Amino acid sequence: MSKQHNLEAKRIAGYAAAEQVQDGMVVGLGTGSTAQYAIQRVGERIQEERIAVTGIPTSYQSALRAREAGILVVDLPGVSSIDLTIDGADQIDARFNLIKGGGAAHTREKCVADASERILIVADATKVSECLTAPVPVEVVPYATVGVGRHIRALGGEPVIREAVRKDGPVITDNGNFVLDCAFGTINEPAALAARLNAIPGVLTCGLFTEYAEKITVLIGESEGCRTLTRR
Numbered sequence: 001m002s003k004q005h006n007l008e009a010k011r012i013a014g015y016a017a018a019e020q021v022q023d024g025m026v027v028g029l030g031t032g033s034t035a036q037y038a039i040q041r042v043g044e045r046i047q048e049e050r051i052a053v054t055g056i057p058t059s060y061q062s063a064l065r066a067r068e069a070g071i072l073v074v075d076l077p078g079v080s081s082i083d084l085t086i087d088g089a090d091q092i093d094a095r096f097n098l099i100k101g102g103g104a105a106h107t108r109e110k111c112v113a114d115a116s117e118r119i120l121i122v123a124d125a126t127k128v129s130e131c132l133t134a135p136v137p138v139e140v141v142p143y144a145t146v147g148v149g150r151h152i153r154a155l156g157g158e159p160v161i162r163e164a165v166r167k168d169g170p171v172i173t174d175n176g177n178f179v180l181d182c183a184f185g186t187i188n189e190p191a192a193l194a195a196r197l198n199a200i201p202g203v204l205t206c207g208l209f210t211e212y213a214e215k216i217t218v219l220i221g222e223s224e225g226c227r228t229l230t231r232r
């Protein structure tokens with residue numbers, strides 16, 4: 001898929017998800033290029049249809065984009081529940097386990113997902129895979145980086161500290177932490193791996209989302225339109 005086709009697929013998925021937002025909803029706003037299209041379209045619908053939407057951002061990126069789009073933004077502690085969250089993913093398996101955190105926002109994304117009644121995952125077709133195989137982002141308290149790396153190697157992973165692109169040194173998350181991208185090859189038991197990663201002292205959250213399949217709908221953008229994926 002060319003970069004242009006890929007962006008168009010993301011736009012189609014993001015826009016389709018935004019159409020599911022209804023007047024009066026509290027909506028979780030995901031992070032990443034696909035979720036940004038949904039934010040943009042929700043903003044347009046607020047202008048065009050005069051619907052009232054409260055947005056709960058998952059990152060500074062989504063908070064800033066939501067403000068630009070004219071969406072009222074409230075932080076997660078300001079609401080008791082979220083009607084619908086629209087977010088992207090780095091990989092989606094056949095059972096709707098996810099790898100997230102390509103934008104280093106997976107801790108807040110998981111908090112928002114947890115508080116949500118329904119989750120729309122928006123992606124292009126390259127994100128869909130029978131099994132999870134992509135590196136797992138792990139948010140780590142900087143003080144604990146070396147020890148966490150040792151635990152991850154003992155679990156069979158190969159951790160790499162994520163480097164910033166336009167700054168020297170590591171990526172710093174919105175929570176002030178580092179991210180280790182951890183290659184495990186094919187992940188046969190994602191829930192068990194998530195539990196072991198999350199139990200390491202100094203790990204804030206790993207990017208394996210394994211407990212939300214029941215409330216997830218996956219929308220895949222394609223040139224002919226948007227396809228809803230069936231969970232197996």
Ligand SMILES: O=C(CO)[C@H](O)[C@H](O)COP(=O)(O)O
Nearest residue numbers: 032033034088101102103105
């Ligand atoms: O998990 C995420 C951010 O932490 C993103 O949702 C994920 O990386 C997908 O991003 P994109 O829509 O740009 O491909």
